[in-house]
Amino acid sequence: MAAALACAAGLVAAHAATDGFRAYTLESARRLQALRAAASLPDLALELADGGRARLSALPGRVLLVDFIYTRCETYCTALGSVYAQLQQRLGEAIAAGEVQLVSVTFDRERDGAAELRAYRARHGAQRPGWALGRPESPADVQRWLNAFGVVVIPDKLGGYAHNAAIHVVGPDRKLAAIVDVADLDGAEAAARAILARGKR
Amino acid sequence: MTREADLLRDTVWAVSVWIVLGAPAVRALLEASMMLHMLVQLPLLAGAGYYAGAAWRRSRPGSAAARLLSAVQSFNAGGATGILAASFVMVLWMLPRCLDLARLDPAVDAIKFVSVPLAGLAVALSWPRLPAVLRGVVHLEVIATLLRFGWGYLAAEERLCLAYLAGDQQRTGEWLLWLAAAYAIAAAWRPMFGPWPPLRRARAGAPADSAQSAKAHNDGAPGRAHPAQVIEMPGPNTREADGMTIARERV
Numbered sequence: 001m002a003a004a005l006a007c008a009a010g011l012v013a014a015h016a017a018t019d020g021f022r023a024y025t026l027e028s029a030r031r032l033q034a035l036r037a038a039a040s041l042p043d044l045a046l047e048l049a050d051g052g053r054a055r056l057s058a059l060p061g062r063v064l065l066v067d068f069i070y071t072r073c074e075t076y077c078t079a080l081g082s083v084y085a086q087l088q089q090r091l092g093e094a095i096a097a098g099e100v101q102l103v104s105v106t107f108d109r110e111r112d113g114a115a116e117l118r119a120y121r122a123r124h125g126a127q128r129p130g131w132a133l134g135r136p137e138s139p140a141d142v143q144r145w146l147n148a149f150g151v152v153v154i155p156d157k158l159g160g161y162a163h164n165a166a167i168h169v170v171g172p173d174r175k176l177a178a179i180v181d182v183a184d185l186d187g188a189e190a191a192a193r194a195i196l197a198r199g200k201r
Numbered sequence: 202m203t204r205e206a207d208l209l210r211d212t213v214w215a216v217s218v219w220i221v222l223g224a225p226a227v228r229a230l231l232e233a234s235m236m237l238h239m240l241v242q243l244p245l246l247a248g249a250g251y252y253a254g255a256a257w258r259r260s261r262p263g264s265a266a267a268r269l270l271s272a273v274q275s276f277n278a279g280g281a282t283g284i285l286a287a288s289f290v291m292v293l294w295m296l297p298r299c300l301d302l303a304r305l306d307p308a309v310d311a312i313k314f315v316s317v318p319l320a321g322l323a324v325a326l327s328w329p330r331l332p333a334v335l336r337g338v339v340h341l342e343v344i345a346t347l348l349r350f351g352w353g354y355l356a357a358e359e360r361l362c363l364a365y366l367a368g369d370q371q372r373t374g375e376w377l378l379w380l381a382a383a384y385a386i387a388a389a390w391r392p393m394f395g396p397w398p399p400l401r402r403a404r405a406g407a408p409a410d411s412a413q414s415a416k417a418h419n420d421g422a423p424g425r426a427h428p429a430q431v432i433e434m435p436g437p438n439t440r441e442a443d444g445m446t447i448a449r450e451r452v
Contacts, residue, residue, distance in 0.1 A: 002276035002278070002281075003278070003279075003281035003282045005282075006281075006282045006285040006286040006289075007285050007289075009286070009289075010285060010286060010288070010289030010290075011289075014292075014293060017293055017296070017298070017299060018296070018298065023298065024296050024297060024298055024361075025297045026297070026298050026301040026302065026305075026362070026363050027363060028298075029298055152364055154363075154364060154366065156366060157366065164360075164363050
């Protein structure tokens, strides 16, 4: 009897700890969470590489595609950079209409100033319109940005960082509506267009 | 040393290990690497709980501790409740998501620091009551779990834990596989070859300990019985030994 209870309690705990046996990693958990119920984001601010500062709510664009980078990164941030350059082309007309904005946030505040961020964008052959880059205003602010989106950054022992790179889709209500894999260009585009289509109806 | 002092000493040891592991510097050190987190901190936490549980099991009949123990054990027929609960706790904490949360969220880590020693304690209370066949099942399940997690972490192409690097994850997987092999050998050793020779010598050289070792034998404590006795004592006898344990606890 008690053994059956222990078994039931164990299954309940396991169910709760894995979102019903669907998310065994923190990354899958946060992606699942975003899809289930878009989480509100605090209205955080960025120092923009093109000058000025803006809060999340004040960034132009009904849909924001937010990623986290550091410009010295030579592995997947490079991938992210080229993915963003491609997204800029694919979503060109929505960007021109001011409906979509790409946002890259650096978490390496010490090293990534405005010049480094602009160089990063230029390195990927991308233009300024529709792709804002920025850095949080203080180290504590960096942590707030990362926490809000569920991004974990750890030193990679080679002088760089490892982090769960992804494209974060933020809707007009500035809630985190979806988290898409870096390699999933189609998915990111589809998620952005889905939100835009929803708004038009 | 009197029995009470003996038990007190063991309990103090277990609690000390727990406190040291919980000290901010030690915690930060052991949780900074996935391998240390999973293969050092978790086993030590469980070990501290096991040690405390083993001391509790030897508490003097009639004492408050013994009365509480028999009350607890009345929910633990055949040791099944304790072993099941402990299995869930240990498997859950080996999941990448839980390792991550323990590393990143102190509140979750606090839950780990309570639940893992309790799992060790539950094993200490339950193992002697567990029928021999089920002990074999548990051994197999432990080996299988270590292999599953080891292979999973070793073969994963991406980082499963956000708080740990890919190399660390791979090394953890590799060591889990080695641990599974070592556990398999350790579990198979006694039935096949008898007690580990150094243990046997220590026992022979310490007759003063014989009373305790005989008692441990009755308790069915692992690693104590002579192989011949193991062979003469299949399942039903273990149950009988278990009955004696219960009888003594209820005195």
